[in-house]
Amino acid sequence: MTNVVEIIKGAISLISGLCVTTKAFFSPVVTVQYPRQTVKISPRFRGHTKLVADEERPERTKCIVCGMCERTCPSGSIKQIEGEKLEGEKKKTATVYILNYTTCSQCGLCVETCPVDALAFSADYNVTSYMKEDFYYDLVKEFEKRKKA
């Protein structure tokens, strides 16, 4: 008798299993067709760092070339920061900001430590190249490019 009960129970569980797959079969597809479609990137995504535009003078970055980020970077990824004092201004303006993205681990210490909040994470994720030199970003140039676009 227990055998018969077992068979009936088993048959019911098989049918409920089939119901699960049927439901999945008629549910919408969740695949994202990557090169043609892209998913929305979350605001907390960490790409390489980027320089933020100054609110008062949007043609320029906020960076004041203090070098805090360079000193705090645990991997020494920030290679070179140069700037110049423009006429009639107290603070410096960045002209060169080289980030070696190959060693950067997106820890975010530079973003945190920046006294003027000039750094932020970008949303760039599809970065590929055959040469490591391509990942030595000049963030000022990148900023200029973004400004034009």
Added chain:
Amino acid sequence: MNEIIQIVGKETVRLVIGLIGVLILVVVNALMLTWLERKISGHIQRRIGPKEVGPFGLIQPIADGLKLLGKEILTPANVDKPLYFLAPVLIFIPVLVSFVVIPFDVCLQVKDINVGILVILAFSSLSVLSILLAGWGSNNKYSLIGALRSVAQNIAYEIPLLLSLLSVIFMTNSLSLKDIVEAQREGWFIWKWQFIAFLVYFIAGVAETNRTPFDLPEAESELVAGFHTEYSGMRFALFFLAEYTNIMIISAVATVFFLGGYLGPFLPGIVWFFIKTYLLVAIIMWFRWTFPRVRFDQLLNFSWKILIPVAFMNLIAIGGFLKL
């Protein structure tokens, strides 16, 4: 054409044309079934399945076939050469012969033999032999284990398969598939006392074709691919072709025996036949993407302790019922 018919005789020409038709059907059917299987598996897992090659990925199986044709045919060292080479050929012949007796429509049948179902059953048990040859000849322990499992499984499941078909034959008094279809003019056998027989047949049929949940002979996760581990390129394709054609045969026989074959309103018979057959094929694929693989002792216990007694009781009941 008339001269050829005069020389070799009408029946031979009919048989040759029929066999060519069957060959085309087998290849096209297997190609379409691989596409269908991938589409069904995709949607069950909420993916899309093939879509890049051709509309809805319909040309994908042809691309796959070409890839297999272009692949290097490897022969591992120390294989038992005659057996190793014979197995893929031998597995393909029975599936061709089985289609000869299946009635696709009232007049569309290569040859109506009065022992039709015996032909199908005899030749489909031949495919076990070629699986054993492949497993033995490959000189690979996984292949051998897979082949042995396949033999044990096929012996166990052929009995309920035969018994369930026998209960239909009790009602028709004929082994000819066409007679069996014609006997269902008043109603399909699945609704005339044969529902249990249909269930037993279908379960045993899934096991006969080595499909999940009874796919122990292939068991990718433990035996790599079982008996066809060592086969590559076109030889592998032949095994694949035979597997999908076997699914088709099992479904076609179920259609003929229980679902009224080509009978149905409005549409032409051949359309009905293929609708019913492919519905059953789709159900077998649905099983594959739902159920996990059973253990070997469960597999054999299920056949010997449950399916065979049920099939026997069903047979006795039907026999008694007919006698009354």
